[in-house]
Amino acid sequence: MGTTQLEAVQEPKYWHLKTVLNDALDSEFEVGEILPNERDLAARFGVARATLRQALEQLELEGRLQRRRGVGTTVAPPRIGVAVGPSANVWPGAVRDAWTTIGCVEAVAPAPIAALLGTDPEQAVHTVRRERVTQGQPVATELLYVPPASVPGLSTLLTPAEHAPAVLDELHSLELEGEDRAVELGSARAEDAKQLDRLPGAPVLVVTTRYYAQGRVAAASVATYRADTCRLTFGDSGALEVMHEQPGRRQAS
Amino acid sequence: MGTTQLEAVQEPKYWHLKTVLNDALDSEFEVGEILPNERDLAARFGVARATLRQALEQLELEGRLQRRRGVGTTVAPPRIGVAVGPSANVWPGAVRDAWTTIGCVEAVAPAPIAALLGTDPEQAVHTVRRERVTQGQPVATELLYVPPASVPGLSTLLTPAEHAPAVLDELHSLELEGEDRAVELGSARAEDAKQLDRLPGAPVLVVTTRYYAQGRVAAASVATYRADTCRLTFGDSGALEVMHEQPGRRQAS
DNA sequence: GAGTGGTCTAGACCACGAT
DNA sequence: TCGTGGTCTAGACCACTCC
Numbered sequence: 108m109g110t111t112q113l114e115a116v117q118e119p120k121y122w123h124l125k126t127v128l129n130d131a132l133d134s135e136f137e138v139g140e141i142l143p144n145e146r147d148l149a150a151r152f153g154v155a156r157a158t159l160r161q162a163l164e165q166l167e168l169e170g171r172l173q174r175r176r177g178v179g180t181t182v183a184p185p186r187i188g189v190a191v192g193p194s195a196n197v198w199p200g201a202v203r204d205a206w207t208t209i210g211c212v213e214a215v216a217p218a219p220i221a222a223l224l225g226t227d228p229e230q231a232v233h234t235v236r237r238e239r240v241t242q243g244q245p246v247a248t249e250l251l252y253v254p255p256a257s258v259p260g261l262s263t264l265l266t267p268a269e270h271a272p273a274v275l276d277e278l279h280s281l282e283l284e285g286e287d288r289a290v291e292l293g294s295a296r297a298e299d300a301k302q303l304d305r306l307p308g309a310p311v312l313v314v315t316t317r318y319y320a321q322g323r324v325a326a327a328s329v330a331t332y333r334a335d336t337c338r339l340t341f342g343d344s345g346a347l348e349v350m351h352e353q354p355g356r357r358q359a360s
Numbered sequence: 361m362g363t364t365q366l367e368a369v370q371e372p373k374y375w376h377l378k379t380v381l382n383d384a385l386d387s388e389f390e391v392g393e394i395l396p397n398e399r400d401l402a403a404r405f406g407v408a409r410a411t412l413r414q415a416l417e418q419l420e421l422e423g424r425l426q427r428r429r430g431v432g433t434t435v436a437p438p439r440i441g442v443a444v445g446p447s448a449n450v451w452p453g454a455v456r457d458a459w460t461t462i463g464c465v466e467a468v469a470p471a472p473i474a475a476l477l478g479t480d481p482e483q484a485v486h487t488v489r490r491e492r493v494t495q496g497q498p499v500a501t502e503l504l505y506v507p508p509a510s511v512p513g514l515s516t517l518l519t520p521a522e523h524a525p526a527v528l529d530e531l532h533s534l535e536l537e538g539e540d541r542a543v544e545l546g547s548a549r550a551e552d553a554k555q556l557d558r559l560p561g562a563p564v565l566v567v568t569t570r571y572y573a574q575g576r577v578a579a580a581s582v583a584t585y586r587a588d589t590c591r592l593t594f595g596d597s598g599a600l601e602v603m604h605e606q607p608g609r610r611q612a613s
Numbered sequence: 614g615a616g617t618g619g620t621c622t623a624g625a626c627c628a629c630g631a632t
Numbered sequence: 633t634c635g636t637g638g639t640c641t642a643g644a645c646c647a648c649t650c651c
Contacts, residue, residue: 145618156642177616177617179618372620411622427637427638429637
């Protein structure tokens with residue numbers, strides 16, 4: 108008797124810890140505020156550091172926290188709503204597009220991409236790399252695959268700088284008949300992680316899009332969004348972007 | 361000289377391990393096949409069990425593996441494509457719907473839901489719980505929130521069994537004007553986890569939908585999909601569902 | 614150089630499923 | 633009862649950022 112805290116904890120420690128921290132974030136911290144370091148927190152809650160980290164990892168996954176090596180753990184702002192589609196069928200790279208073109212190479216696509224395009228796996232395709240920046244920070248990277256058959260008028264003499272714009276321009280001359288999309292969870296490859304300012308393996312939302320023209324798949328893109336900071340929106344009436352402010356969240360000074 | 365394997369491993373062990381295992385899964389295992397247990401695998405690769413587990417966790421996140429306590433680790437089948445929308449604007453619960461209704465209660469909705477609906481946070485709303493089963497296994501659970509104002513003709517005398525069908529019926533009498541969707545990463549609450557046959561905290565894709573009628577939000581739903589086994593598809597021309605078979609994957613006997 | 618989060622180890626015990 | 637994955641510990645060292 109007198110043992111106030113026994114209560115047969117079927118619940119794992121890290122899970123309980125997570126809810127405690129989550130509540131504390133709502134009531135005692137402001138967005139951008141920096142938390143005590145992991146060793147202190149672990150000591151304060153009387154658990155091993157690994158256990159505390161399990162709770163922090165979950166909270167980061169849910170977009171509540173942001174951790175950076177050498178810096179610390181901060182309270183994350185609400186997730187950014189990024190419009191993915193279908194905001195009118197429009198070719199990638201059209202004006203008023205949210206993306207920035209980085210470059211383009213002609214290379215053999217990975218096997219799954221060839222299957223997506225319905226092309227020969229040995230066939231070289233134009234591969235445009237793009238980046239999406241919202242509110243000052245990179246939220247997604249994309250690889251857009253365009254088979255040569257979709258851009259028949261493309262000049263064969265192009266400098267690297269001219270390559271990407273020329274491919275997109277040619278693509279825009281086709282009539283876009285429709286698009287297809289799929290969203291799934293993935294983990295960032297080393298290359299994407301670097302571009303997104305995350306560690307390799309960070310959770311990402313992978314959006315695969317197929318663009319149809321002339322009765323076939325004219326292009327396909329694989330876009331990789333930061334899962335911790337982004338909420339993908341698909342809207343008839345895209346008002347969902349401004350919602351989701353949570354009660355009790357204040358902005359740090 | 362002779363040191364074939366030094367090469368300054370900036371790469372974390374678990375990351376390297378993950379790629380090795382991933383390749384092995386492609387070449388040496390069949391879907392459904394059971395892997396050696398974690399202790400054996402760790403010993404075989406000369407790492408601590410925790411390190412091995414880090415690699416396995418990532419592979420599970422990517423849908424390559426399936427782990428079950430008391431059973432073992434098996435090679436996962438390719439992700440299931442589940443159509444989310446917009447496959448014609450249609451009310452939830454309409455015929456030929458992929459969902460099964462489980463029950464309905466009238467309760468005060470959580471604050472973020474009230475914000476989504478634009479209703480008073482204290483206002484009780486009809487809350488329909490549904491479940492989505494594909495290919496024999498549960499892939500999603502949903503809570504559908506319907507404010508009383510959207511179902512004015514609803515009878516006040518309903519048995520629990522009549523409640524959900526009545527709410528959906530009333531809803532269908534409205535003209536659906538549009539819908540809004542958002543997808544983000546989350547972790548399964550204890551309740552959802554149980555229904556999805558996962559552990560609490562398992563990664564899930566949360567799909568938030570708002571249904572518009574009479575110029576306002578007439579209903580909202582929060583659907584929770586298993587992120588490990590599902591690929592959400594959004595299609596004009598929903599052919600993407602049958603794709604994505606990966607090379608080198610065979611079916612276990 | 615000091616302080617942070619990231620990786621890794623070698624153990625222990627627990628909860629669950631199958632037998 | 634046994635074997636599995638899940639949780640937890642108490643350390644150690646590394647990579648990075650900032651001062």
